[in-house]
Structures are given as C-alpha cells and as structure tokens.
Amino acid sequence: PHKLVMIPGPTPVVRSIQDQMGRETIAFGDARFIEDFRSVVKDLKELWRCDGQAFVIAGSGTLAMEMAMANISKPGNSVLVCSNGFFGDRYVDICRRRGLQVDVISAPWGKSVTPEDVEGKLSKKKYDIVTATHVETSTGVMAPIAEIGKITKEHDALFVVDGVAATGGAEEYLDTMGIDVLISCSQKAFGVAPGLALLWASKKALDKRKSLGTIVDSYMDFEKWLPVMEDPSKYWGTPPINLIWALKQSLEIIKEEGLEERYARHKKQAAVVDEAVSSMGFSVLADKAFRAPTLAVYLYPEEAGIDDAKFRAIAADEGIYIAGCLGNYAGKGFRMGHMGNIDKHILISAVAAIERTAVRNGIKLELGRALGILQRGLIEES
Numbered sequence: 072p073h074k075l076v077m078i079p080g081p082t083p084v085v086r087s088i089q090d091q092m093g094r095e096t097i098a099f100g101d102a103r104f105i106e107d108f109r110s111v112v113k114d115l116k117e118l119w120r121c122d123g124q125a126f127v128i129a130g131s132g133t134l135a136m137e138m139a140m141a142n143i144s145k146p147g148n149s150v151l152v153c154s155n156g157f158f159g160d161r162y163v164d165i166c167r168r169r170g171l172q173v174d175v176i177s178a179p180w181g182k183s184v185t186p187e188d189v190e191g192k193l194s195k196k197k198y199d200i201v202t203a204t205h206v207e208t209s210t211g212v213m214a215p216i217a218e219i220g221k222i223t224k225e226h227d228a229l230f231v232v233d234g235v236a237a238t239g240g241a242e243e244y245l246d247t248m249g250i251d252v253l254i255s256c257s258q259k260a261f262g263v264a265p266g267l268a269l270l271w272a273s274k275k276a277l278d279k280r281k282s283l284g285t286i287v288d289s290y291m292d293f294e295k296w297l298p299v300m301e302d303p304s305k306y307w308g309t310p311p312i313n314l315i316w317a318l319k320q321s322l323e324i325i326k327e328e329g330l331e332e333r334y335a336r337h338k339k340q341a342a343v344v345d346e347a348v349s350s351m352g353f354s355v356l357a358d359k360a361f362r363a364p365t366l367a368v369y370l371y372p373e374e375a376g377i378d379d380a381k382f383r384a385i386a387a388d389e390g391i392y393i394a395g396c397l398g399n400y401a402g403k404g405f406r407m408g409h410m411g412n413i414d415k416h417i418l419i420s421a422v423a424a425i426e427r428t429a430v431r432n433g434i435k436l437e438l439g440r441a442l443g444i445l446q447r448g449l450i451e452e453s
C-alpha cells in the first residue's frame with residue numbers, strides 16, 4: 072500500500088517532477104538539455120539573489136557542505152561553527168578533517184545560537200569563516216540567519232549557511248542575509264528525489280576561491296565547475312540529466328507559486344500541523360521563537376509510555392513514514408517534515424495517520440478531534 076513520506080527528507084515527489092525523472096535520457100551535449108541546464112542555474116542564481124554563481128552537482132547535502140569548505144578555506148584557517156544540533160556538529164567534523172581550527176558554539180537542543188553568542192566570539196578572536204545551519208533537522212529549530220550574517224560581515228568573515236532543510240521553504244536570500252556560500256540539496260523543500268547538491272557562492276566567496284590557487288580537491292573545485300555553470304555546453308563531470316530536469320520542474324512550480332507565497336505557506340502549515348499534533352498530547356521540541364517552518368520534532372507524551380520503534384512501525388502500517396529522533400532525544404519522539412510540494416490533502420492524510428497511530432499505541436484521544444483542528448486551520452489558510 073501507498074505510504075506518505077513525511078520524514079524530513081526525502082519529501083513527497085509530485086507526479087510532474089517524477090515524470091521528468093522518467094524521461095528518456097539524452098546526451099548532455101544535446102542542445103535541448105544544455106538550454107534546460109542553463110535555465111536551472113539562472114533561476115537558482117536569480118531567485119536566491121546571488122551576485123556570484125549557483126552550482127548544481129551530483130551528490131547529497133553533505134557533499135555540498137564539504138564543497139563549501141574546500142573552496143573558501145585552507146588548512147590553519149579558523150572557523151566558528153554555530154551548532155544547533157546533529158547537522159551543525161557535522162560541520163565540526165568536516166572542518167577538522169580539512170585541518171581547520173574550529174571553535175563551536177553549541178545551543179541546547181531546541182534552542183538556537185543567538186546573534187549575541189556570535190558577536191561574543193567574533194569580538195574576541197579573528198575568524199575566517201562562520202557556519203550556521205538554517206534549519207537544524209535534528210531539532211526543528213531555525214537559526215536567525217540574517218542577524219548572524221550581519222555580524223559576520225561586520226567582522227569580515229565569510230558566512231556559510233547550511234540550507235539543506237530550509238532552502239525553498241524558509242525565507243533565505245544571499246544578498247540581504249549576508250550569506251557567502253549557501254548549500255542545499257534536492258530532496259527536501261525542492262521536492263525532488265535525492266541526488267543533487269546545490270550551492271550558491273557570492274562574488275566574495277568566488278574571489279576567495281581564486282585567491283587559494285590550486286586546491287587539492289578536483290570534483291569539488293568551483294574553478295572546474297564555473298565554466299560549466301556559466302555555459303552548460305562545457306564538460307567537467309557528467310551532469311545528472313534527469314535530476315536536473317526534475318529540478319527544472321521544481322523551479323517551475325516554485326515560480327508559479329511565488330517564493331514569498333511559498334515561505335508564507337510553509338509557516339502557516341507548520342503552525343496548523345503543530346496545533347493539530349499538539350492536541351493529541353505531543354509537544355514540539357523547538358522553542359516557539361525558533362520554530363522552523365519546514366519540519367518538527369514532536370515529543371511523545373511522557374505518561375503514555377510509548378515504545379518508539381513500535382510507534383513508528385505502527386505509523387508505517389497506517390501509511391506514513393515518520394523519522395526517529397536523534398542524539399539525546401532518540402526514542403523520545405518523532406520527526407515529521409511538512410515541506411516542499413505538499414498540499415491540504417497530504418496534510419489531512421498525515422495527521423489522520425498520526426491519530427490512528429496514537430490510538431493504536433494506547434494514547435487516549437477522540438478520533439477526528441486533531442483532524443478537526445487541522446481542518447479549521449486549513450480553511451483559515453485560504
């Protein structure tokens with residue numbers, strides 16, 4: 072039976088995007104593909120307001136994280152990692168392996184590193200790079216990127232933002248937020264299958280890359296990919312043709328909806344789903360002030376004595392994939408995405424499946440009550 076993929080990525084892939092992946096693959100030198108690739112790169116650059124270059128590379132989000140560092144740092148550089156959880160910590164490992172000097176600000180899970188925390192560090196020591204995770208997928212927390220970006224600029228460091236669980240669902244612009252390298256990937260708010268690493272580099276970041284001369288990395292080198300992104304008739308590595316077509320379709324959907332409208336829809340969806348899921352006794356891990364619009368961690372009601380593995384197995388049986396929690400919260404709740412090209416029908420089905428799952432796990436509730444709350448919220452939305 073059909074199961075809704077409500078984990079925080081991959082997200083549901085709509086038919087029109089799937090159709091692009093099912094097309095007969097053509098040569099990457101075919102003029103029709105070259106034009107499609109060109110329009111994808113142009114749209115990414117323009118929509119996210121990047122004065123440098125956008126890159127579309129075969130790979131996952133982690134490749135994009137690593138690629139950002141490969142192109143703007145050299146061993147010995149100092150990096151300040153703003154970590155709000157599991158994926159923030161991943162940057163610490165990536166940086167240390169590259170011989171970078173790393174300091175970390177770690178927020179308690181559910182909260183975010185604040186602009187004041189960053190100012191505190193930057194005013195005491197010179198950093199070359201600051202990294203932050205826009206939406207932390209382990210906690211459902213959104214960081215104040217624009218404010219951190221402003222401080223980073225004032226201290227003349229480069230600002231790297233992990234937008235994997237944010238881009239296309241949470242407001243994010245390179246120019247106004249002071250972002251030098253934004254990294255993301257295809258399987259989250261873009262609603263495309265996994266397989267594309269996406270990067271946006273500001274002019275300042277590209278200048279930094281040039282100043283480094285030859286770097287040890289080849290596949291990840293901006294200088295190797297720049298000619299291709301500027302003119303996709305050029306070759307460096309074989310482009311993932313069908314995924315690029317799928318991304319083109321995703322961008323068509325995004326342009327049709329409008330980016331601002333898309334951000335507003337995600338915010339509204341998050342609030343409505345929270346209200347419905349909370350009414351069953353689950354609680355949102357993220358502080359309200361930092362609540363991400365793209366996904367949430369819902370903690371089990373303590374008194375219900377939920378067996379986590381059983382809860383998610385029953386959820387799958389009821390037709391919905393949800394994710395387990397990470398770190399100290401493993402076993403204590405579930406993570407649910409509600410981003411990308413989802414609609415009211417998907418949200419209704421998802422919350423209904425959670426209701427049935429809760430009842431089958433012994434949580435006392437009146438079936439349909441949470442759905443009613445969701446229904447009311449969805450009416451107000453339109």
Ligand code: PMP
Nearest residue numbers: 131132133158206208235236256
């Ligand atoms: N950063 C964040 C915020 C993520 O959520 C993820 C994946 N869930 C990654 C990085 C890594 O991306 P990938 O799994 O595609 O390598």
